[in-house]
Amino acid sequence: MKKSLSGESFSRWDVVVAGENPYCYYPGIACDNRGYVVKIDVSAWSLTGHFPADVCSYLPELRILRLSNNNLHGNFPDSIINCSLLEELSMAWTSLSGTLPDFSPMKSLRVLDLSYNLFSGEFPVSVTSLVNLEVLNFNENGAFNLWELPEDISGLTKLKLMVLSTCMMHGQIPASIGNLTSLVDLELSGNFLVGQIPVEMGNLKNLQQLELYYNQLSGEIPDELGNLTKLVDLDMSVNRFTGRIPESLCKLPNLRVLQLYNNSLTGEIPGAMANSTLKILSLYDNILTGEVPRNLGYSSELIALDLSENRLSGELPPEICKGGKLLYFLVLENRFSGELSENYANCVSLVRFRVNNNHLQGSIPEGILGLPHISILDLSFNRFTGPIAKTIGNAKNLSELFIQSNRISGVLPPEISKASNLVKIDLSNNLLSGPIPPEIEILRKLNLLMLQGNKLNSSIPKSLSSLKSLNVLDLSNNLLTGKIPESLCELLPNSINFSNNRLSGPVPLSLIRGGLIESLSGNPGLCVSVYLNSSAQNFSACPQIYSRKRLNCIWVIGISGVVVFVGVVLFLKRWFSRERAVMEHDETLSSSFIHCDVKSFHKINLDQHEIIEALVDKNIVGHGGSGTVYKIELSNGEIVAVKKLWSRKTKDPASEDQLLLDKELKTEVDTLGNIRHKNIIKLYCYFSNLDWNLLVYEYMPNGNLWDALHRGSILLDWVTRHRIALGIAQGLAYLHHDLLPPIIHRDIKSTNILLNADYYPKVADFGIAKVLQARGGKDSTSTSIAGTYGYLAPEYAYSHKATTKCDVYSFGVVLMELITGKKPVEEEFGENKNIIYWVSSKVDTKEGAMEVLDKRLLGTFRDEMIQVLRIAIRCTCSVPAIRPTMNEVVQLLIEADPCLFDTCKSSNNIKELSNSIKTEPI
Template identity: 40%
Template sequence: MLLILLFLLSPDLTLSVNQDGLNLQRVRLGLDDPDGFFHNWNDRDDNPCNWNGVECHLASGAVNSVDLSNANVGGPFPTFLCRLQNLTFLSLYNNNINSTLPADMSACQNLQHLDLAENLLTGELPGTLADLPELKYLDLSGNNFSGNVPARFGQFKKLEVISLVDNLLDGVFPSLLSNLSTLRHLNLSYNPFRPSHLSPELGNLTNLEILWLSGCNLVGQIPDSLGLLTKLTDLDLALNSLQGPIPSSLTGLTSVVQIELYNNSLTGELPIGWSNLSSLRLLDASANELTGTIPDELTWLPLASLNLYENRLTGELPKRIADSPNLYELKLFSNRLTGELPRNLGESSPLVLIDVSNNLFFGEMPPSLCSKGRLQELLMIRNAFSGQIPASLSQCRSLNRVRLGNNQLSGDVPAGLWALPHVSLLELAGNSLSGGISKSIASASNLSLLLISKNKFSGQIPEEIGFLNKLVGFLGSDNLFNGSLPGSIVNLGLLGQLDLHSNDLIGEIPSGISSWKKLNLLNLANNGLSGEIPAEIGSLSALNYLDLSGNQFSGEIPVELQSLKLSQLNLSDNRLLGHLPPLFLKQIYKNSFLGNPDLCHDIAGLCNSRSHERDRRYMWFLKSIFALAGLVLIVGLLWFYWRYKNFKRAKRAIDRSKWTLISFHKLGFSEYEILSCLDEDNVIGTGASGKVYKAVLSNGEAVAVKKLGRLPPNKVAEEGDVESGAVHNDKFEAEVETLGKIRHKNIVRLWCCCVTRDSRLIVYEYMPNGSLGDILHGGGGCGGGSSKGGLLDWPTRFRIALDAAEGLSYLHHDCVPPIVHRDVKSNNILLDGNFRARVADFGVAKAIDAAGKATESMSVIAGSCGYIAPEYAYTLRVNEKSDIYSFGVVILELVTRKRPVDPEFGEKGLVKWVFTTLDQRDDGGVDHVIDPKLDPCFKEEICKVLNIGLLCTSPLPINRPSMRRVVKMLQEVSGENPIRPQSKDGKFSPYYYEDAPDTGGVA
């Protein structure tokens, strides 16, 4: 009875619900749904209110909310959503929505919440969004929007939240948003705006609670008017180029919880009045040029984090800071602060991190740093702390990084400090610490780096050191260690550096060191080690630094050392004898073998033709002379050694500082971590432009690094590169400029680039399965190598073709201006761990203007033999049709598993061979073209794809379809409307399609 009454009161209810469901079905059909998010969107269900992501109004039953967040759906923006007349909430957060936003979205009249963040949207922001009268929340972060923020964005009527973070907006800074008096959140961070000043009119946004403008290319001073934003809780102006002092008006932001001003060029002293900010929890003004002292009134605040590092602050740390009950993070490194740290620091504060490195602090370390039992990082390097390490730290089991190097600490290290279970880095180098390494170090199960050089440690290195299976570096040089190396040390399978030079070690190097597969540095110089040099050292393929000088090693030099790729070799001042291995019979190795009287061979200055007895008498005579001037010589050598080490240290610092990092995404690594991986063992590819390395980062992830060296402007590159040096150097700018603006699932992602005067690095995502060319044909060059193409079944090959087509379609149709790749080939299509394809190598890519012409003239042919379109070779005119031809060759490779140029084709090439085979054989020739390793059950589908490939390689550019059409044809191959090959005379005819241009016959 109740249902009948509702039907009579609302006769249009069923029609309304059905209409909403129909519009949602249209949305579903327009989107790619690989994860089956729409599985319960049943077109036979009249009520869509129970569908995934759909909510309805309780009274009317009309759809008022659609939430497709994190659904992994893709395709253009579904405009049918705006036909839901009661829709107030719409979220497509974190999907693959591409193309551009519709120019007119006025149909979404009731929309209040619109979230399109983390998608692939491009083009300019549509100004018509301001026509939505009810819109309160707008989030377009993490897309590829470019150009200016529309002037109409200053006309929103009810907008409270706007977020445009992490786009490519490169116009003027949108000061017009200061007209929106209703705004509560304004977030424009990480956009490459033109250099702009902060508008004083921002002070008009009196309702503003959050202001995020980090990384917006802001210049000039911070306006005083920001002090009028009394409701502000979060102010972020970091990562800009702001100058001048911090305005005192900011101390009037009585509601503010965090202020972030780091990485600017702010000067002057910290203003007075911080005690007004009773809610302040975070103050980060690091990496500026601030001077003066730290105000004492900062210690009156309930600060949780105080970051003032990398400034020019002086004076002592306020003593009352130790009384702060909330302080968990204190970063003051790289200043000029002095005095003693408060003795009770950490007693009242739940400290998690303290970093006061690179200052002038002195006195003893506070014993209460870990009183709350939460301290994880203790960083105090390069100060003048003295006395003993507090015994209380040995009970601080929460510690994971301890850096106390380059101070004046003395006494024994507390036994418990060696045994802390979570510490990964223990740095005590450059002090006057004594005693030995405790056997309790066996409990330090997470220890990765042990840095204890330049102390007074003594005794034997304990066997327990071999229990540290995560140890990567053990640097203990310039101490007083004695006894032999523990046999257990060979169990350290991850060891990369072992430096124990200048100690009193004796005995032989333990057997079994072949387990050190990752060792790259071995320095045992200036000890008393004896016996023969183990031949096992020759099996350490990663080793590039070997110094065993100043010991008592005897016997012959193992010939196995010749297999090492060493940048440093020193076996001087031992008791070696016999002849040098053949590889070392070069003058450059002379200084590597000096001081071995019984080691003789024909290297000038190493030895001569006299007998060994006469050599010994001669050496005795020389030693007598040296003894007379020994004191002067020792003093001179020590002075020279000290100057040399300072010079090398300064040179390394300069070399590292020469690198400039340009990032295109938020990074979890630095340029130094990349540079440390550039050795020959990590090379995964070599081409005309340079080498490609695989770099495994400390977090376990891998990236690919392409190293491009500069060529002189008129020098011709190696390996057949016909371009001049100037053009070769431009490839770096071209690839960075192109990939830096592109974000697409089928385009290889560019993380960052590093630049110096002589070398350039491009860091992009690592593709575990290499290139399609290597998989299909092997890496052995033309006609060589073993192909793994037979391992790719047809569904995988088809998916690769579709992925690559979608990537090229994005370049041709969705980029503004369009981009022509100019070097499409199977070696430039990379495959991830799931054999999904990405288009790569944009070194010769060009932008195309509205008339379809390249923005720069083409003076040379770019591309690879077998892939170059016929018209390109004689006209040097480039457009998207050239890429389509090259992609057609790739399709033929996938179908035939043959190279574009192969001796079996003679002078024809793959395209002509396929066409001739299909045209001349009475049976159509298909079976003679298709890879025999493909399953015959897919023959019909393979033929359709073969047709597409031949259409793309039509000799006349006008006959080639667009890449957008190629994508659609590939999608139709396995869909409901397959492409049917046509014929005139019953034979297989590759150039005829239902949708092909009418050219009157085969081109």
């Protein structure tokens, strides 16, 4: 084995042990009393190479062989089947590939674990003849040919765990499965199973976990499943089940998790559900009707309830938070009516409360608006009345507030500014009146403010110009008066609408130039002083009223200008005669500006001449794939970063490379120029002509995340790393969900994450970003390969189709960098292995999960780091559909905030990563 495999762990076998059979004392080796080797356990030894052939010839008494979590090369070592006495064969996460042999000779096998490998060809149905099997695990081997579970599976009467998820199984579940009465865990999810669940499955009296999600099963759920009295976790989501939810299921005494979402179930939720012991109940996206059992949650400590997208009616269950543990309450898009119970105001554990698109009425309880840990509060599209309570200021964790399309009246309370984490506010189509509180300027994270369709009747506050992250601003269809503040033009959000108000005075010139003048229609008092496009012709011209004093001033200025001009000409004539040589030297530099195309996006004083003069070697701070980056300190004290793309003078303007650069420049300019988000790098302006292609950005003094993690002299603590992760996620969520069309970055990596002076992150380098042009809600586009090895989603490498889920995958890799402190590809991972493989090979046990955490962080915040590790694993799932969206990732990271409950606590209690890769839809 030492000759065939390599790894530092083998050094433990170099110790000389005196006496007979010294190998029996090697770590990982066990012998019987005769000196025969009966056990080899080298799991997670980071071994690489080929497993030796003919092992059974040399070790005839071998009973246990554990090779999991190593980097073995080649195909499955067929010689192992000659180990006739072998009882346990564990080879999970070994990267083996190829076809599998006939296992029927291995009659003594009790444990066969070949999960998370790359096996292909025919599935070895011969395993069904191994009557002593207790554990059978082929999870995540998605390259097999389609195969069916045979009827003779019934012979495996000793089987306790059967995991055949995502391994290309199709056909029906055979009725004979009901004979496997020793089963404790049955997982067949992620396959292509069809037909009905056999009623015989109700005979599995010892079953504790049953997972059938992501299949094509149909028909009714059999009542016989109510016989599974030891069942703890039942997930049959994303199938085609019809009919009612069996009442027998709701009476199971040990059931904690019931997930039946995304089916076609009908009828009412059984009344017996009120007395259940459930902690997670997810029934969304069905056709359920009737009322929810009134006492649901009274006798259990519910953590999550999702009844969304059904046809449920009546009042909401008032006791749902009785257990004090509820995090998620999601009942959107139903037909619920009545008022919100005051009990919800006492549910301080809530993180998400979504009751939108129902028929709810009455006032909103003050306590609900001020829940301390609430992240998403969505009450939109109901019939709520009354004011927005001042308690909104207590919602310190609130990120998204949606109360649009109700009958809310009164004023927008200034206390809303105390909810400092707000990113989105939509209060449109209500009856709000009075002013927009100037205190709103405190909400520096805000990127969406929708107040249209109310009765707001003041002027537009100048303080809105402080909202530098604002991307959508809609104040249309109100009674706003006065002028449009010039300071707002510094923002120029991607979407702006002031139409149908009572605004007056001149339209700011930058709104006309920005093509946003149409968003000002329906304001008869507005006028324009200059016409720059046809849209402006719909507005009257501003009256030109000059006083005698102003005319005299103009004359004085004009005459003074002539005098100054003559003086300058005389001076230049003298100077030119003496400095002709210097002028000739600078002739090329000066000509750069003759036909220079300049486009600015943010207010900043820049001298083009000064920028170009500073493009010298001493100011270079980096080189990218498309050019050189300079750090330039301007004479006014500001510091900017300038990306200089390759000069056209050194390349043929018509060449393929140059055309690609032109396209890349246009993409980056068009993309960044219209973006307003605190976690996206700010593009100030660009200069472009035949000699120069320059992009001028804000300067980020702490460089990129790669250097900070892997080369930096300062160790980033976990609170800082979590803040960085959340910032990146919020930036990507904005690109994916807040823009129309959305944007795929396509090259998310730690070198493209820049850090400001306070180590807040900004996503950069949009040179290869792609604006989605697909219609019909599709989120992908065919394109040439872009991205970086180690961060690239596997499906992108072979399909050349970029999707938002590709960005999610790359973000997951960055998360793993933050958690582990390791690079995406390191020698210790093994040949052709990356950080995803390495992490996955460790998380089967809580000790392994602890091992991947960055040891430099001295064990602080371990619970929170493990929580983020779960998110990273979901993001890097090999199946794109199972990866979360970036909106979901943002919320998951908020919930994993190490300072969520007001104090940053140190934690030593590691939670196990059970079901970490399982879909969590809520």
